[in-house]
Amino acid sequence: MDVQWLLIIHGLLTLLVVVSFLCGQWPIFEGTPIQRIHYFLTFGAYDYFLRFVGFVFGEKAINAILSVEYFCCDRPNPVLQIIYLAIIGITYYFIAKSSFSYIPGYYLSGFHRSSRYTSLLGVGIGVFFFLLTSFADPGTVKAENVSQYQSAYPYDNIIYTEKECSTCKIPKPARSKHCSICNRCVARFDHHCGWMNNCIGERNTRYFMAFLLWHLFLCLYGIVALGFVLAGRLKELRVVYILTVYYGIENSFRKLAPHVVQWLLGSYNTQILLMVFLAVVSLLLASFFGYHANLCRTNTTTNETVKWQDHMNWLRKVNEARASAAALKASINGMSSKRKPPDSKWKTFFRRSPLEDSGAVVKNNIYDKGILHNVWEVISPPSTRRSFLRTKSKSS
Known part of the structure; x- marks a missing residue:
């Protein structure tokens, strides 16, 4: 083949x-x-x-x-944290060893000569965001601050109602959840991240988003830089010229592409594998960042998405039951009353469904106050603001 x-x-x-x-x-x-x-x-x-x-x-x-x-x-453990650091270190080592010697090149000017230092700085910033997310307080709810969190996040009486945490024995503020892994209640709980060995909550969601976005940029930059390195080697070694002049291959993309790819795989297989690895990681990071960016846009968390889905399914079943009861009642009344002439097919086609008449299922998220407000709440969580601290001092 x-x-x-x-x-x-x-x-x-x-x-x-x-x-x-x-x-x-x-x-x-x-x-x-x-x-x-x-x-x-x-x-x-x-x-x-x-x-x-x-x-x-x-x-x-x-x-x-x-x-x-x-x-x-x-249980909390540093296994995935160690794996992350190993992946970062090994990837950077192979990129530096296999590609730094070709910089500057035909397509990468002398400006990129300092890439060995700036790339190390970029990786260092990524590790910094990782450590910041891992060791930052996600917003632990305690007896000392539970009243402030209750003021910051009111109950919507739909998916959040007043109740007590059965483990911590303190009131559960709205949008909080008890993490069974960390064994604590976390304000504006999103999910427990094994890679961070920490919960993602009210106070460290911003660091988590910065971590995802920065690593996505690092991977994309690595793909582009390695692509320019390989393209430069093709140009500098005059591979296309040799294939067309000395081997008589037709100078067209369709004829040259397999031979060029074969040469790259034989001579620069490390760079090819690194590009494939970075591309796969970029897809993962882009999808994960896009998902959480949409949650931030609507001021929703992963935990609340599940809760809303359960609530909507319950409402849908209730509406279906009401529609079925109404349809049954109408059919019984129709059997006892005088038969009406059948409706035309067009009227039947455009008639509203009984499920629509029973009431639409609407997600009423009271925490969604507009994109700017929602994003600002992630960047500046309520518990970090002076108003939160003033409320705390009054309550104490």
Whole structure:
């Protein structure tokens, strides 16, 4: 099989796996192979692995794996933090070793000569955002500040009502949640991030967003810079000229592309692999940042998205039950009354559905006060403002 077909197949398979992993749970992919691949990647593969281990090594091996899983996934631990630092260090090392010697090049001017220092600074800023998100207080709710958080986030009496945390034994402010991993209540709780070994909440969402955006820029810059390095090597070594003049290959993209790609894979495979790795990571970061940016835009959290979905499903079922009861009542009344002439097909087609007449399901998010206000609340959380501190001093 030709090299170009192998590359095309490899690219399509990689794209299929990435899309399945990131988007396989979306409703649009329900019942499709993408949903099944997503299920296999996120659950099925691990389940088959446990079965294989149990079949070969017995129940004790399964218990050992489950205990490791409990430590890694259900308790605070630095495993993923160490993996992150290792990925950053190893990636930077390979980029520096394989590509810095080609800078400046044909397409990268002397301005980029200092990239070995500026790139190190860029990686350092990324690690700084990582450490800031990991060790910053996410907004821990305590007995000393619970009344201030209750004032900052009023109850909407839809998905948040006055109740007490069964673990902390203090009132639960609206938008807060008790994290079973960290064993604490967190204000404006979004999710627990294993990579940060910390909750993402009211006070560190801004650092988390900066972490995602900065790493996305780093990956994109790395892809572009490596692409210019490879393009410069093609130009400097006159690869196209040699292929067309000495090997008689037609000077067209279709004829030259497979030979150029084959030469790049043979001579600069490290840079190619780094570009592919950075591209995959960029897709992950872009999708994750876009998702959380949309949450910030609407002043919603991941935890609230789940709560709203449950609430909307409940309302939808109630409305469906009411519509069914109304339709049944109408049919019973129609049987006892004089038969009416049938409506025309056009009237039947444009008639409103009984479900629409029963009332639309509307998400009433009282915390959404406009894009500017919502974004500012992420940048400057209520608990960091003077008004919050004044309220605290009055209550004490």
